[in-house]
Amino acid sequence: MPSIQAQLNQQFTHAFTAAFGSDLPLPDDPLVVPASNPKFGDYQCNAALPLAKPLKRKPRDIAQTLLDNLQIEQWCEEPEIAGPGFINLRLKTEVLARQLTDRLQDERLGVERVKQPQKVIVDFSSPNIAKEMHVGHLRSTIIGDSIARILEFQGHEVLRLNHVGDWGTQFGMLIAYLREAYPEALTTADALDLGDLVALYKKAKQRFDEDAKFKETAREEVVRLQAGADDSRRAWQLLCDQSRREFQTIYDRLDIQLTERGESFYNPLLPGVLETLEAARIVAEDGGAKCVFLDGFTNKEGNPLPLIVQKSDGGYNYATTDLAALQYRIGKDEGDRIVYVTDSGQSNHFTQVFQVARKAGILPDEVQVVHVPFGLVQGEDGKKLKTRSGETIKLKDLLDEAVDRFYQNLEKRLEEESRTETEEFKQEVATKVGLSAVKYADLSQNRTSNYIFSYDKMLAPQGNTSPYLLYAYARIRSIARKGQSQGTVTPTLAVPETSATEIKPLASQPILLGGVLLQKLGDFGRYVLDASRSVEQLEPVVQQINALRQLEWGAIGKTTAILVISLLFSDAVLRVHAVLHTLPFMPSLMCLVGVFASSRFAWQFLLFASGRQQLTANFEQAKLTVLGDPDATPQLAPSKPAAALPAVSAPELQLTEPEELALAKHILQLDEVLQEVEQDLMPNRLCQYLFELSQKFNKFFEECPVLKSEEPVRSSRLALCELTARTLRLGLGLLGIPVLERM
């Protein structure tokens, strides 16, 4: 269903044409925007002001003419003309209530899937092989992941690429150094640990900078490597494997999904890029190097600046690799929108590469390339973040410290409140809060400016921080628990929660289809899968699905997976059946059960087959909901597809208190915010929204008792709580942050 704003906008467009004819161009698009200030209502239309001049009429008269042609009474109270000619709109309370009720039934919380999904490539994280991930990789990884999650949720097909630095001069240097200092490391896996490797890298770099002869050896080593010499290649492979394992532990910890496709991948394509450039007749030779001269960039003498695409020694550099990557991502990956999440220092580089790519015909007009720049991470002194001894901070240490600090913080608080909690609880809370605090602190700032890293601020329980948001969520869950223990439960909260043991194994991509299928087949299916304990056995299936997805045989992959899982299902049913037959008195009973079960299964399957289109549509959503928060146990329950929700009558919402109205209106803005973020790729907007949602919930919590209220207010407020919780969980999930039931 279109958003309220879209519907109002449509009405205004009609009214505009009716009032002024279709010749007059619309002064604004859209005509209706959210009100700039709550006191002006919910939406406003400013169209009358710019029309004053062309129509030679007073803006207020124009606004009145517009209103005379407008039919919006089904949504709004009587519109008001304010100030010089603003039209202020206030939604009817019953419209709010209706919208909220709709959202209770909608697992996407009113956020529509984009009508024209794009293939979006998000290039992010991209650490260097043979170095540990450090604080410099933090922002790209966190921001890139969130952008990818948001675009996926909007319904785009997203390819998350890790453009790791696994090629080039540095490898020649490193291999050359290892060859003379630690030859065994070149032939034996894990002969050195990565910490040593990092130290060696520094020594190698030092020698490279100081010793001309070593520099030459390193260059030769690069040539050997690029030519595919066996021993060099093997050494390279060992280095890469070792680094990759280290990266993966960080990615697992932060719940980041990436497809690695490093610089080396494009190596064979580089000569082809040069040919393309030469065919476009834009390559010039200068001092032995092949260059493309750039528009709008000059050197110190004022002459055009070249982009070097082949060095005088015949080697290629990163500009050529980026061009090759662009060519591949457009030609082979068929990307419609290509997003690069790197620090803002590289903005010139990307401008240059994009310019050359356009000139060479690599980059057509219809493909959108976007550099998503971000600022430096600085210490509290405003300088580049370093350890006390001046070393670059390792990402692992940084994450550990955030978790440790929150653990201390938590213990102190528990002591103050005389609470006792298990070690497991404390560890889980500290880990989730610590890691999410690091993520949220980064995401909540405008990414273009530098960001001052402060454990104290990010872990603070007040302000725009993850602990504040997680606390708001935990408060809601606390109400829900208490409500349930009192035995009176609203229909919306009565959705049965799947148990932790069922969810944990489901919370990974492979089992996704299984999860959806289970939802579709209902309790019967869940029982069978549970009894057969075949979740682990599905692991290979999942891998299969993953592989298929990476090959982008999405449709085939899904269909195959559905078939495979259906077969496993049948198998499971048969096995359970067989086991039951071995028990006394059971065979005759089982005949009946068998007839019932198989007819039910067949019926469900037919239903399922007819609804497969819908299933496919639900796939991405389910993936996001599941993957967005693999550890949050109640995740699957609300992600139940709308069709599968029990047919309950939603409570009649009573929105009377100002806190209730403010909260309700805010909940309904989620779709608008996400649309903005989709366009601008600024996750801080989503953070702002979630922070305000938490604030509005806390105000509601203070002023509006939930469980102590009489019906129907009680149910109404419980529904508001439920919607707030779901919105928080979804929003945080899109930031890569899992929620906590209790903290």
Add this chain to the structure above:
RNA sequence: GCUCCGGUAGCUCAAUGGAUAGAGCAACCGCCUUCUAAGCGGUCGGUUACAGGUUCGAGUCCUGUCCGGAGCGCCA
């Protein structure tokens, strides 16, 4: 020298060309017999770096100046 990014409350940051520029932190004053006070209410805080321009309307767009950061031929 050129290019790019930024300059908003004491601090950290928001603010699609819209109305009286908002939050949080810090400081101060209140609120726990009540669903988690990790909360809520209040007070204080501004010539949006500066000067022009465009516009019915500018923190936002354009030009210039000042200040800060980043980048600028064979590293990535």
